[in-house]
Amino acid sequence: MMSDDFIPYGKHKVTDDDIQAVVEVLSSQYLTQGPLVNKFELALTEKVNASYAVAVNSATSALHIACLALNLGPGDWLWTSPITFVATANCAIYCGAKVDFVDIDASTGLMSIEALRIKLEDAKRRNRLPKVLIPVHLGGSSCDMKSIAGLAKEYGFFVIEDSSHAIGGYYKSEPVGSCKYSNISIFSFHPVKIITTGEGGCVTTNNEELYKRLCLLRSHGITKEPADFLCEKSEPWTYEQHVLGFNYRITDIQTALGLSQIKRLTSIVNRRNQLLDTYTRLLKKSSADLLEIPIDVKSSVHLAIIRLHNKSPEHHRRVFSFLRSEKIGVQLHYIPVHLQPYYKGIGFKEGDFPLAESYSKNAISLPLYPELTNLQMQRVVETLDEAIKNDF
Numbered sequence: 001m002m003s004d005d006f007i008p009y010g011k012h013k014v015t016d017d018d019i020q021a022v023v024e025v026l027s028s029q030y031l032t033q034g035p036l037v038n039k040f041e042l043a044l045t046e047k048v049n050a051s052y053a054v055a056v057n058s059a060t061s062a063l064h065i066a067c068l069a070l071n072l073g074p075g076d077w078l079w080t081s082p083i084t085f086v087a088t089a090n091c092a093i094y095c096g097a098k099v100d101f102v103d104i105d106a107s108t109g110l111m112s113i114e115a116l117r118i119k120l121e122d123a124k125r126r127n128r129l130p131k132v133l134i135p136v137h138l139g140g141s142s143c144d145m146k147s148i149a150g151l152a153k154e155y156g157f158f159v160i161e162d163s164s165h166a167i168g169g170y171y172k173s174e175p176v177g178s179c180k181y182s183n184i185s186i187f188s189f190h191p192v193k194i195i196t197t198g199e200g201g202c203v204t205t206n207n208e209e210l211y212k213r214l215c216l217l218r219s220h221g222i223t224k225e226p227a228d229f230l231c232e233k234s235e236p237w238t239y240e241q242h243v244l245g246f247n248y249r250i251t252d253i254q255t256a257l258g259l260s261q262i263k264r265l266t267s268i269v270n271r272r273n274q275l276l277d278t279y280t281r282l283l284k285k286s287s288a289d290l291l292e293i294p295i296d297v298k299s300s301v302h303l304a305i306i307r308l309h310n311k312s313p314e315h316h317r318r319v320f321s322f323l324r325s326e327k328i329g330v331q332l333h334y335i336p337v338h339l340q341p342y343y344k345g346i347g348f349k350e351g352d353f354p355l356a357e358s359y360s361k362n363a364i365s366l367p368l369y370p371e372l373t374n375l376q377m378q379r380v381v382e383t384l385d386e387a388i389k390n391d392f
């Protein structure tokens with residue numbers, strides 16, 4: 001059967017325990033704004049070793065309120081990597097700020113510290129320094145956060161880690177999300193990510209003031225906390241809106257799933273690392289290399305991204321199409337954001353970030369998810385080798 005043969009690039013796993021946890025909430029008192037949201041946030045702070053977590057309805061919302069909490073606004077610049085999902089750049093535009101990109105390191109696919117340093121020096125001369133930098137932990141590998149934190153201090157910008165791929169990963173033995181080298185970290189719980197809540201995301205931070213702003217922004221800018229009221233005498237029904245916020249809340253139904261899933265985080269990440277080791281072995285003789293994982297990093301292995309040795313874009317297209325036609329659900333993570341029609345429309349063009357562009361012309365994400373079997377991985381690599389060989 002065709003659907004049985006198809007190997008997708010990613011696939012969520014929902015266990016009987018997960019289903020039980022969700023079913024229980026459905027007959028409880030709260031479907032939303034109940035106790036499970038806070039419980040999920042506590043579990044997150046413990047897993048990632050951060051003081052505070054604010055769970056929201058997506059990582060896109062998390063990015064938006066993270067930028068607002070840092071007062072990003074008109075006249076400000078936000079910099080990120082061109083090799084990311086569009087949401088990482090869009091959050092700047094939501095705030096009326098301007099976006100620019102920093103090219104990548106070819107071997108890891110992560111933001112290049114050297115390119116960042118050069119761009120900062122130039123921006124300083126032109127009085128165009130960014131207010132916020134968002135490094136992206138592509139595929140689950142942390143960026144070089146220590147260097148980034150050093151530059152943040154030197155040039156005076158805030159750092160939001162886009163950790164959408166990286167929950168369960170480590171950088172210098174610290175869990176990603178601990179914010180040891182950043183102001184804020186954000187996560188996604190979309191089904192294709194490491195753990196899921198259906199749709200969902202969260203923000204972590206160690207700064208109490210930021211935490212309070214994030215909580216306000218998540219729910220209409222409203223507080224129900226009498227200690228925070230601005231009025232002199234509050235009534236029993238008083239609630240106050242202090243800033244312009246949104247409804248970015250996550251539900252108890254979703255967080256029940258998240259709580260059940262997060263219990264398996266360590267085993268999921270270990271399994272993903274094991275699968276990557278198998279790919280590494282299988283790909284030894286192939287004309288393609290997996291992206292390098294920097295030293296000091298334990299990746300959560302969200303993705304298995306290879307780069308083809310043959311740098312011709314036509315070769316890339318044909319290998320990619322052949323794999324798809326053989327029912328192997330390969331993907332490209334990502335089309336460089338600056339080459340999206342919307343971003344071209346605001347002034348970016350081909351050639352702006354050459355390493356990101358050449359990356360997108362020979363990168364392929366191979367299927368990787370916990371239930372993938374060795375046999376399936378063999379089929380993926382054999383088909384890849386055949387595609388490459390046939391194309392010479």
Ligand SMILES: *Cc1c(COP(=O)(O)O)cnc(C)c1O
Nearest residue numbers: 058059060085087164188189190
């Ligand atoms: C998935 C993803 C997002 C957006 O996540 P949502 O939860 O779908 O809003 C942002 N950044 C990166 C790098 C992602 O992979």
